[in-house]
Amino acid sequence: MAVVEAAPTLVSGTGEERSRSWLRALELIVPGAVLLLVVGACFVGPLVLPVPSPVGGNILESNLPAFSAGHLLGTDPNGNDVLARILHGGQSSLTIAIAVNLLGLLAGGTLGALSGYAGGVLDSVIMRVLDVLIAFPSLVLTLAVAQSLGPSQTNTILALAFFSVPAFARISRAATLRLREQPFMVAARLCGTRGWRVLLRHLAPNIMPQLITFGMLGMGIIIVIEGALSFLGLGIPPPAPSWGNMIAQGQASLSATPILVVWPCVALFITVLAFNLLGETLRARWSGR
Amino acid sequence: MTTTAPPDPRESRVLSRVLGSPSVRLIGKRVLMAVPIILGVSILTFWVLSLIPGNAAQQVLGPDATAAQVRALEQELGLDQPAVTRYLDWLGGAVQGDLGNSLISGQPVSGELGSRLAVTGELVGLAFVISIGLAVPVALLAAYKPNRLVDRISMVVSITGLSVANYVLALLLVLVFAVQMTVFPAIGFVPLSEGVGANLHSLALPAAAIAFPLFCFYTRFLRGDLVDQMQGEDYIVTARAKGIGPWRVLLRHAFRNSSFGLITVVGLNLGTLIGSTVIIEQIFALPGIGQLLLQAINTRDFIVVQACVVVFAIIAVLANLVADLLYAVLDPRIRYGSR
Amino acid sequence: MSVEETGYPPFPAGETLLARTPDRARPDQGGAAEPLLEVTDLRVQFRRGGRRVNAVNGLSYRLPAGRMLAIIGESGSGKSVSVRALMGLLPETATITGSARFDGSELVGLPEPEMRGRRGADIAMVFQDPTRSLNPTMKIGLQITEAVRAHADMDRNAARDRAIELLQLVKLPVPERRLVEYPHQLSGGMRQRVMIAIALAAEPRLLIADEATTALDVTTQAQIMELLLELQERLGMAVLMISHDLGLAATYAEDVIVMYAGRAVEYAPAGTLFEHVRMPYTQALLGAIPRLDREPHAPMPSTPGQAPDLTALPAGCPFAPRCTSADEQCADEPPFAEHEPGHWWACWHPVRDGA
Ligand SMILES: Nc1ncnc2c1ncn2[C@@H]1O[C@H](COP(=O)(O)OP(=O)(O)OP(=O)(O)O)[C@@H](O)[C@H]1O
Ligand code: SF4
Ligand SMILES: [Mg+2]
Numbered sequence: 001m002a003v004v005e006a007a008p009t010l011v012s013g014t015g016e017e018r019s020r021s022w023l024r025a026l027e028l029i030v031p032g033a034v035l036l037l038v039v040g041a042c043f044v045g046p047l048v049l050p051v052p053s054p055v056g057g058n059i060l061e062s063n064l065p066a067f068s069a070g071h072l073l074g075t076d077p078n079g080n081d082v083l084a085r086i087l088h089g090g091q092s093s094l095t096i097a098i099a100v101n102l103l104g105l106l107a108g109g110t111l112g113a114l115s116g117y118a119g120g121v122l123d124s125v126i127m128r129v130l131d132v133l134i135a136f137p138s139l140v141l142t143l144a145v146a147q148s149l150g151p152s153q154t155n156t157i158l159a160l161a162f163f164s165v166p167a168f169a170r171i172s173r174a175a176t177l178r179l180r181e182q183p184f185m186v187a188a189r190l191c192g193t194r195g196w197r198v199l200l201r202h203l204a205p206n207i208m209p210q211l212i213t214f215g216m217l218g219m220g221i222i223i224v225i226e227g228a229l230s231f232l233g234l235g236i237p238p239p240a241p242s243w244g245n246m247i248a249q250g251q252a253s254l255s256a257t258p259i260l261v262v263w264p265c266v267a268l269f270i271t272v273l274a275f276n277l278l279g280e281t282l283r284a285r286w287s288g289r
Numbered sequence: 290m291t292t293t294a295p296p297d298p299r300e301s302r303v304l305s306r307v308l309g310s311p312s313v314r315l316i317g318k319r320v321l322m323a324v325p326i327i328l329g330v331s332i333l334t335f336w337v338l339s340l341i342p343g344n345a346a347q348q349v350l351g352p353d354a355t356a357a358q359v360r361a362l363e364q365e366l367g368l369d370q371p372a373v374t375r376y377l378d379w380l381g382g383a384v385q386g387d388l389g390n391s392l393i394s395g396q397p398v399s400g401e402l403g404s405r406l407a408v409t410g411e412l413v414g415l416a417f418v419i420s421i422g423l424a425v426p427v428a429l430l431a432a433y434k435p436n437r438l439v440d441r442i443s444m445v446v447s448i449t450g451l452s453v454a455n456y457v458l459a460l461l462l463v464l465v466f467a468v469q470m471t472v473f474p475a476i477g478f479v480p481l482s483e484g485v486g487a488n489l490h491s492l493a494l495p496a497a498a499i500a501f502p503l504f505c506f507y508t509r510f511l512r513g514d515l516v517d518q519m520q521g522e523d524y525i526v527t528a529r530a531k532g533i534g535p536w537r538v539l540l541r542h543a544f545r546n547s548s549f550g551l552i553t554v555v556g557l558n559l560g561t562l563i564g565s566t567v568i569i570e571q572i573f574a575l576p577g578i579g580q581l582l583l584q585a586i587n588t589r590d591f592i593v594v595q596a597c598v599v600v601f602a603i604i605a606v607l608a609n610l611v612a613d614l615l616y617a618v619l620d621p622r623i624r625y626g627s628r
Numbered sequence: 629m630s631v632e633e634t635g636y637p638p639f640p641a642g643e644t645l646l647a648r649t650p651d652r653a654r655p656d657q658g659g660a661a662e663p664l665l666e667v668t669d670l671r672v673q674f675r676r677g678g679r680r681v682n683a684v685n686g687l688s689y690r691l692p693a694g695r696m697l698a699i700i701g702e703s704g705s706g707k708s709v710s711v712r713a714l715m716g717l718l719p720e721t722a723t724i725t726g727s728a729r730f731d732g733s734e735l736v737g738l739p740e741p742e743m744r745g746r747r748g749a750d751i752a753m754v755f756q757d758p759t760r761s762l763n764p765t766m767k768i769g770l771q772i773t774e775a776v777r778a779h780a781d782m783d784r785n786a787a788r789d790r791a792i793e794l795l796q797l798v799k800l801p802v803p804e805r806r807l808v809e810y811p812h813q814l815s816g817g818m819r820q821r822v823m824i825a826i827a828l829a830a831e832p833r834l835l836i837a838d839e840a841t842t843a844l845d846v847t848t849q850a851q852i853m854e855l856l857l858e859l860q861e862r863l864g865m866a867v868l869m870i871s872h873d874l875g876l877a878a879t880y881a882e883d884v885i886v887m888y889a890g891r892a893v894e895y896a897p898a899g900t901l902f903e904h905v906r907m908p909y910t911q912a913l914l915g916a917i918p919r920l921d922r923e924p925h926a927p928m929p930s931t932p933g934q935a936p937d938l939t940a941l942p943a944g945c946p947f948a949p950r951c952t953s954a955d956e957q958c959a960d961e962p963p964f965a966e967h968e969p970g971h972w973w974a975c976w977h978p979v980r981d982g983a
Pocket of ligand 2: 907908909945946947948949951952953954955958962974975976977978
C-alpha cells in the first residue's frame with residue numbers, strides 16, 4: 001500500500017511526535033556518549049591526566065578517603081590510587097571484551113555463515129559441535145579452561161572466546177539461512193560467482209549488522225564474566241588491577257570500607273548498562289520496531 | 290484423517306498409534322539428541338583438563354616429589370595410559386555412577402556430589418520460585434496497560450537489573466542486609482534438617498542475588514510476548530469481541546499461550562543459571578556443587594573438577610530436554626502435531 | 629469424505645430454507661421504521677509513525693432489524709476498520725468520530741466497560757480467518773462457554789449444555805466431542821462454524837461477518853453463507869456481511885454498500901445495484917468479479933490503478949485518478965445522495981443503464 005511514500009501535504013508531525021523522534025535519537029546518543037566517555041577515560045585518561053600508578057602504592061598512604069590530595073577516589077589498603085586502578089582495570093576489562101568479541105565475531109561469524117551456506121553434512125557437524133559448547137554452563141567451562149591455562153590476560157581471552165564463538169556462530173547461521181534464498185543471493189549463485197566471493201561480497205555485509213548488534217550485548221556479557229573470573233582469582237592476577245579483582249579485594253574489607261567495593265561495581269554497572277542499552281536499541285532498530 | 294485399517298491385532302495398532310504420535314516421536318528424537326551432546330561435553334572436559342601444562346601427577350604431588358613418587362601416582366591414576374583409553378575407562382565407570390576418587394581426600398566423588406547437589410538444587414529452586422513468582426504478576430500488570438507507568442517502570446528496572454552482575458548484586462545485598470541492617474547472615478548455610486525457617490533465612494540473600502536478574506529477564510520476556518499477542522493476534526480480538534473482561538482476556542488467552550514459551554525459556558536458563566551458582570556459593574560460603582568445583586580447581590583435584598563439569602553440563606542438557614518435552618506435552622499445538 | 633467432514637444433518641421439518649430472491653421486499657420494514665443500526669458520518673483516523681491514516685472518511689448507512697446488508701469494496705477501503713469501530717475493537721492509535729446509533733443509543737465514545745457489555749450481546753462478529761481467530765491452545769468448549777457466560781449468569785453445566793445447543797445450531801456433527809477438541813483438529817469450515825457459534829452465544833441482534841467465507845473453499849463458502857442466512861431468519865438477527873466478492877453480496881444480501889477510500893460511494897438494494905450500476909467504481913469492480921471458472925483462491929482481480937493514499941486524500945472525488953469518466957467537475961467532491969428512489973451514489977457522471 002502506498003501509505004508510506006505519500007506527498008506530505010495533508011500530514012504533518014505533531015509536537016508529540018517530534019519529541020518522540022528526539023527521544024528515539026537519545027536512545028542511541030546517550031549510551032553511545034557514555035561508552036565514548038568510559039573508553040576515553042580508561043585508555044586516554046591515564047596518559048593525559050595526572051593519575052598515579054595503579055600499583056606499587058605506598059602502604060603509609062593506605063585507605064585514604066575520597067577527595068584526598070592527589071587521590072580523587074582515595075586509596076586501597078595497599079595504598080594504591082583507586083581512580084588509577086579503576087581506569088587501568090577498565091582498560092583490561094575492555095581490552096578483553098573487545099578481543100573476545102572480535103574473535104567471536106570473526107571466527108563464529110565465519111563458522112556460522114559457512115555452516116548455513118554450505119548446509120548438509122558440514123552444517124550438521126558444525127551445529128552438533130556448537131550444541132556441545134552451548135550446553136556447557138559458560139562460566140564453568142571458562143573456569144576449567146582458565147585453570148588449565150593459568151591466569152593471565154591472554155588466557156582469559158582464549159577461555160572466554162570458547163563460548164563466545166558458538167553464540168556468534170548461531171546468530172550468523174540463522175541470518176545466513178534467512179538470506180540464502182533471497183533473490184540477490186540466488187542470482188549471485190546462478191551467475192556462477194564463486195562460493196567465497198558470495199560469502200564475502202554478498203553475505204558478510206548483510207549479516208554484519210546483526211552480528212555487531214549481538215556484539216554490543218556480548219560486550220556487556222564478557223565484561224561481567226571477566227569480572228567474575230578475576231573475582232574468583234582466575235582472571236587478571238593481582239596486583240594488576242581489574243574491576244573483578246578490585247571487587248574481590250574490597251569484599252575482604254566489606255564492613256570496614258564498603259566504598260572500595262562500590263567504585264568498581266559502579267564502573268562495571270555503568271559500562272555494562274551502556275552496552276546493553278546500545279545493543280537493545282540497535283536490535284530494536286534492525287528488527288524494525 | 291482416515292487410517293486404512295490393517296488386518297493386524299488391535300494392540301499393535303494402539304502401540305503404533307502411540308509410538309507414531311507426534312509428541313512421542315518428538316520426545317524420542319530429543320532424547321536421542323541429548324546423548325551425543327552429553328558425550329561430547331565429557332570428551333571436551335577431558336580434553337580441556339588434559340591441557341594442564343606439565344604432568345598432572347607432578348602438579349598434585351608438588352615440586353618436591355621424587356620422580357619415583359610421580360611415576361607411582363601416574364600408574365595409580367592410569368595417567369601412563371593413552372588419553373583414549375583413560376577416557377573410555379572413565380566413561381565406563383561414569384555410566385555406572387563411579388566418577389572416580391578425589392585426589393585430595395581419596396573419597397569417591399559421587400558420594401560428595403549428592404549432598405552438594407541438594408544444596409545447589411535448593412538454591413536454584415528458590416531463585417526460580419522467587420523470580421517467576423514476581424515476574425508473572427509484574428509482567429501482567431505491565432502488559433495490561435502497555436507504555437503506561439507500571440510498564441515503563443518495569444522496563445527500566447528490568448534493563449537495569451540485567452546489567453547488574455550477580456556478584457555485584459550479591460555484595461550489595463550483603464552490604465545492606467547483612468552488614469548494615471544485620472537481618473540476614475552474610476555467609477553460611479543452615480541445612481533443612483535444622484528447620485525450614487532457619488534454612489530459608491540462610492538462603493535468602495544468595496537466592497535473591499540469583500533471582501533478581503532472572504526476574505528482570507522473565508519480566509521482559511513475558512511482557513513482550515503478552516503485548517505482542519494482545520496487539521497482534523486475531524484470537525485476542527475474538528476474545529474481546531465476546532465481551533469478556535480485559536483481565537480475563539489477558540490471563541485466559543494471552544498468558545496461557547505465553548506460559549508455554551516461558552517453560553522453554555526457564556529450561557534454557559537452568560543451564561546458565563547453574564553456572565552462576567559457582568560465584569554465589571563462593572560469596573556466601575554455601576556447600577554446593579559450585580563451591581566444590583572451585584575448591585577442586587584451587588587444589589588441582591582434576592578428578593573432582595571433571596566430575597563437577599560433567600554434572601553441570603548434564604544438568605543443563607537435561608533441563609533443556611525436560612523443557613522441550615514439557616512444551617511438547619503441554620502445548621496442544623504440538624501435542625496434536627499442528628506445527 | 630466422511631460424514632463428519634461435510635455431511636450436515638438435514639434441516640428439521642418446517643425449517644427448510646425459504647426460497648430466496650436476492651432482492652426480497654420486506655413490507656414490515658419500510659424505510660421509515662427506526663433502523664437497528666444507523667451510522668452517520670463515521671470517521672476513523674489512525675496515528676502511525678508520525679502520519680495520520682484516514683481509514684474511514686464520513687461513512688453513513690442504515691441497517692433495519694432483521695435485514696442483511698453487504699459492504700463491498702477493494703482491499704484497504706476501510707470495511708473492517710468501519711465495523712471494528714462499532715464494537716470498540718480498534719487499537720488505541722485510532723480516533724473515532726461521527727455517530728453510530730445502535731437501537732437508538734450511541735456507540736461512538738461509549739466508555740469501555742459499557743462497550744464490553746454490548747460486545748457479543750448486542751453486536752457479535754465473525755472474522756475472516758477461523759484458524760487465527762480461535763485460540764490454538766484452548767479447547768473449543770471453553771472458547772464457547774466463555775462467550776456464553778460473559779453475558780449470562782450460568783454455571784458450568786448449563787453453559788456446556790448451551791454450547792452443545794449452539795454447535796447444533798451451526799450444524800456441527802457430534803457436538804459433545806467437539807467440545808474437548810482443539811481448533812486445529814477441525815477443518816476450516818468447521819472452525820468457522822465454531823466461530824459462528826461463539827458469535828451467537830449471547831443472542832446478538834446484529835451479526836457482523838467480516839469476510840467470513842473468504843478463507844474457505846467455494847463449497848464450504850456456500851454452506852457457511854446458507855447457514856448465516858438461515859440463522860438470520862430463524863433468530864431474526866440483522867446481518868452485516870463484508871466481502872470482496874460481489875457475486876456473494878448479490879446472492880445473499882438485501883442491500884449493498886460500495887465503499888471506496890473509507891466512504892460509501894454507492895448504496896442500493898442488491899438487485900437495483902447490479903441491474904442499474906451508477907458509480908464508475910462499482911462498474912470497475914463488476915468487471916473484476918470473480919467467476920466460477922476461476923480458481924477458488926485466485927487473488928481478487930483488482931481494478932486498474934492505484935489504491936488511494938489514505939494519508940493524503942486529494943480534494944474532490946477520491947476515485948478521480950483512476951476514473952475513465954473524470955473531468956474538471958470531479959475536482960469538487962460529488963455529494964452522496966439519493967438520486968433515484970432507494971439508490972444512493974456519489975458521482976458527477978453516473979453510468980447510464982446499458983452503458
Ligand atoms: N491499526 C492500524 N493502524 C494504521 N492503519 C490501519 C490500521 N488498521 C487498518 N489500517 C489502515 O486502514 C485502511 C483500511 O483497512 P481495512 O482493514 O478496513 O481494509 P479492508 O477494507 O477491510 O480491506 P481488506 O479487504 O483487505 O480486509 C488500510 O489502509 C489499513 O492500512
Ligand atoms: S465523480 Fe468523477 S471521478 Fe468520481 S467517479 Fe464520478 S466520474 Fe469518476
Ligand atoms: Mg478487512
